[in-house]
Every structure is written in structure tokens, then in C-alpha cells.
Amino acid sequence: MLKLKNIDAFFGKTQVLRHVTLHVEAGEIVSLIGANGSGKTTLLNVISGLHPSRNGSRVFLNVETRGMKPEKIVALGILQVPEAEKVFNPLTLLENLELGAYLRRPDRVKLAEEMEKVFQLFPILRERKDQPAGTLSGGERQMLALGKALMGQPKLLMLDEPSLGLAPTVVSEIFHIVRSLNDRGITILLVEQNAKEALRISHRTYVLDTGRIVLSGSGQELLNNDEVKRAFLGKDYRGKWER
Amino acid sequence: MGKKNKIYLLAYALIIFLVPAIWKNNYHLMVLNIAALNIVVVIGLNLLMGFAGQISLGHAAFFGLGAYLSAIFTATFGFPLWPTIILAMVITGMVAYAIGIPTLKLEGHYLVMATLGFNIIIYILMIQLDGVTGGPSGFPGIPRLQVGGFVFDSDRKIYYLLWTISVGTLLLSLNLIHSRVGRAMAALSHNEIAARCAGIDTENYKVKVFVISAVLASLAGSCYAHYITFISPGTFSFFYSIQVVTMVLIGGIGSLWGSVFGAILLTILPEILHAVKEYNVLIYGIILMVVLIFFPQGLFPVVAGIFRKRKDEARSGMELVPGKGP
Numbered sequence: 001m002l003k004l005k006n007i008d009a010f011f012g013k014t015q016v017l018r019h020v021t022l023h024v025e026a027g028e029i030v031s032l033i034g035a036n037g038s039g040k041t042t043l044l045n046v047i048s049g050l051h052p053s054r055n056g057s058r059v060f061l062n063v064e065t066r067g068m069k070p071e072k073i074v075a076l077g078i079l080q081v082p083e084a085e086k087v088f089n090p091l092t093l094l095e096n097l098e099l100g101a102y103l104r105r106p107d108r109v110k111l112a113e114e115m116e117k118v119f120q121l122f123p124i125l126r127e128r129k130d131q132p133a134g135t136l137s138g139g140e141r142q143m144l145a146l147g148k149a150l151m152g153q154p155k156l157l158m159l160d161e162p163s164l165g166l167a168p169t170v171v172s173e174i175f176h177i178v179r180s181l182n183d184r185g186i187t188i189l190l191v192e193q194n195a196k197e198a199l200r201i202s203h204r205t206y207v208l209d210t211g212r213i214v215l216s217g218s219g220q221e222l223l224n225n226d227e228v229k230r231a232f233l234g235k236d237y238r239g240k241w242e243r
Numbered sequence: 244m245g246k247k248n249k250i251y252l253l254a255y256a257l258i259i260f261l262v263p264a265i266w267k268n269n270y271h272l273m274v275l276n277i278a279a280l281n282i283v284v285v286i287g288l289n290l291l292m293g294f295a296g297q298i299s300l301g302h303a304a305f306f307g308l309g310a311y312l313s314a315i316f317t318a319t320f321g322f323p324l325w326p327t328i329i330l331a332m333v334i335t336g337m338v339a340y341a342i343g344i345p346t347l348k349l350e351g352h353y354l355v356m357a358t359l360g361f362n363i364i365i366y367i368l369m370i371q372l373d374g375v376t377g378g379p380s381g382f383p384g385i386p387r388l389q390v391g392g393f394v395f396d397s398d399r400k401i402y403y404l405l406w407t408i409s410v411g412t413l414l415l416s417l418n419l420i421h422s423r424v425g426r427a428m429a430a431l432s433h434n435e436i437a438a439r440c441a442g443i444d445t446e447n448y449k450v451k452v453f454v455i456s457a458v459l460a461s462l463a464g465s466c467y468a469h470y471i472t473f474i475s476p477g478t479f480s481f482f483y484s485i486q487v488v489t490m491v492l493i494g495g496i497g498s499l500w501g502s503v504f505g506a507i508l509l510t511i512l513p514e515i516l517h518a519v520k521e522y523n524v525l526i527y528g529i530i531l532m533v534v535l536i537f538f539p540q541g542l543f544p545v546v547a548g549i550f551r552k553r554k555d556e557a558r559s560g561m562e563l564v565p566g567k568g569p
Binding site for chain 2: 048069070071074075079081082085086087089090091095098099100102103105152
């Protein structure tokens, strides 16, 4: 579905991505883990066209997306839920959801039907549909961001740290939702700091380190990989507090 | 644009058109006419500031371009009146487009600097090109506005025309911000990254809004020239640009009704302050400071909030109507 080959990206003169090659197949959950500053978010931004890449190729559904503007790429079916400020705070939930379908321009009836689907998935949002998004809690905001992205009917959904700053119970709920979205046929590319959860729910995982892909494999493989354990999960990754 | 806004707009238009019947003083009507034109400029600027997140310090130049283009084409070359006003809007729009394309692609507030520079350049041109513009002594003898054989030759007659244009601008702008495009604009002014992730072409929108904003200023400028029939560079100096930005801020960024309020208030205020003679600039300044320090959201939301609170109290306990978006 998505094939990146030898992607380089820069911030000014600093190279932040080095020869990144990866692929995402239809129906997969692929996660991308790595320390702060390893280039995970930049990689998502490159895929969605927000950040320019140099060299290499970015092919999505047999279309080369290099040099395309973000709105073109969104129209192809790649939707990114950014990490910070993912919703439009002054606008109501309904308006947020409507903007999610911005490029598709569904008519009123269609729009209402699609919103209904989102509300079925996130019942809490229905109760607040006329509130400004800024009044929501962190978890609700994440749900709204997911709902907004779903309104765009993505083929590939890219989530940037969906668990960041959320309470543990909410985190597991979010991961549960991510998985159920995948069950509905949406391909997911997930960036996470919470490596354990990410490895658990994804089919395959790439490990990014200072702009390079240093490891890849199935979630289970990486969970048992000593290097991954040491770097991301702690030496004995079941912490004392969990036992 | 919502039932509420339609009712407000109707009430507003009604009040506006009743004023000259009650008010007999022609000078006061002239002040209100200027307010009508300021509203057009300020609404345009507020679209830019409140919905594209950009500031222009060059709206006096666009206002001036409209005025001078209108004056030169009609008085010097004898062009027909109304097509000339449209021509001036088109030319001003193209100039704004040329400024907007390079500056709005950059992140940050480069438009402020570009428009500030542009305003100064236009001002200097108005003074230096005295063969065409009349230089510092101004451009006299601009034909009056007319429709058919009817000439708008008094403050009272032109009042209806200028306020029709002003209310019309408000109506169209309200429609714009309550449309799909308007929501996209609100989204991009709040959070550009998320807007781009939703597939909104933010660069394109910012440029378009800037052009619309300049075109509205040009329309007001043309009307001003044909109304006063004499223009001079002083009117279009940098000071007027600051003034309209202040009107937006006083009314409230992002609130079009606020713009109406801010423009009327700040047009009338100096006239009222004539009463205190030499202190008028001082008091004007103090009022601006107090408003900006204590009501950074602008005055209009405060005034509107007082009414809304009462209504909400009355309505609390009632069920919200389901399935109705704004």
C-alpha cells in the first residue's frame, strides 16, 4: 500500500531522516517506535506532505507522492492525526467532524449518517456535540481527533502518539479503538512512545534511531529482542510496580 | 448563516435606514457615512485577521489605491463610473495577490512587514507622481456617484447608498464565514497543522482571504473618493492602517458584528471628544489602552455577553434542539 524508499529529510542543514525505507501493506497495523528526536513525527509529516523529503521515493497505491501538496495526499486517502492540537478548539464537535470530511464534500444526509457512525463508535462525543472542542478532556479530544479523521474515510490512518498525556485506563481504551478500526479494514501507521502497547497491537514494527531504521519485525519478535527490551521496555520490562 | 444572524441583520438594517429620518444634522450623517465605509474596510481586515491569522498594516494603501484609481480613471480619462470602481477593485486585488503569494507562503508574520512597506511606497507615490495624482495638494473634482440620472449629491442621499454597500458587505461576509469555506478558514487560523492534515489548502486560503480583504478596502476607497470628491495623500497614510487594525481589535478579532461595532465607535468617538478640545487625543489613547488591557477579546463580546447571560439563564433547563448544526 505504502512504500517508502531511501527517504532523506532535513531541518535546515541537519539531516533528520537517513535513507528510510519501509512499507505498509493493506490491512496492517504498523508501528514506529523510537526515542524522542529520532524522527518519528518528521517521518509522518513527510508521508503526509507537511515536510519535504529529499531523494528516494514515496509510493502510495502506485502513485508517487513526492512533491505533492498535503491536500492532494489527503485526497489519495492518507490521513494524519497530529500529536499536539489535533482538534479545532473554538469550533464545536459537529463542526470539527464536518471539517474532517472537508475534501469529500458529502451532502447533508450523507454527512449526518457518517457522523452517526462516529457517534456509535464514540458515544461520549454525542453528548457534547454542540460544545466547543476546547472544553473536552484529553481522552475525549483524542476520540474526536480519531472521529474527525474517520470522517475523511482514510485508507491509511497515521496516528502520532495517540496515548500521549492520557490516563492509563484511557490509553488502553484508545488502543482498543485503534485495533477495532483496523478490524474494519483501515490500515494504520502508529507512532508511539508507549512501546509495549504499540508492539502488542501491531502486526509489524519499525524501530527508528536518530533518523535511521535500525530494526524491524513482528511485534512478538521485537518484544523478545534484547536490544528493544533494553532500550524501550526497561531491562526487566515488567516493572516491579506491575507485579 | 443561522436564523439568529438573519434576525440581527434585519434589525440592524432597519435601524440604519431609520436614522436619517430622525437625524436632521447633515454633519452627523457625514460622520455616519464615513463609518459605513470604515465598516467595509474593517470587516475585510477582520476576515484576514480573524480567519486567516494574518495582520495587514497596509490597508490604507488598498483603500488609497481604490480612491486614486477611481479618481484618475473617471476624472482624468473620463471612464464610466461604476465599471471604473470594479476595475479599481480588480487592479487592487491583483496587487494584493502579487504581495500575498510570496509572503503568505512563508511561515510567520511576513505579511505585516510587506504590507507596511507597501503602504509607505504607495504613500510616497501619491505625493511624488503629482502629474497624475495631484501630489500633496490632492486630487479635486472627482465626479459624484450616480445611478441612472440620479446624482448622490448630498450627505443624506448618499447615506442610503453607502449603508446599503456596508450592510451588503456584512451580509456576504457573514454568509462566507458560516459556509464550508468559512469553517475551513476558522480551522486554519486556529491550527494550521491540523487544518492541513484535514486536507485544507491553507496557503491558497490565506492568499484568497487577503485578496478579498484588499478588494473590500478598494471598494470603500472608491466610494470615499466619489463621495467626498476630493482626495489627498494624508488620508491614506500609515496612520489609517493602524486605525482600522485598532477598530478590528476594539470590536474583537474574528467577530464581524464586533467589526461593525468597533468601526462605528472609533469613527464617532473622535467627534464626541471634540468637546474636550486639546485633550481629545489623550482621552482617545486612554480609552484604547483600557480596552486592550482589560478586554483583550474586544469590546463587542463583552457587550454581547451581558445579553447572552440573561438569555441563557432563562433558557437553562430546556432541552437543546437535537440534530441542528449552526
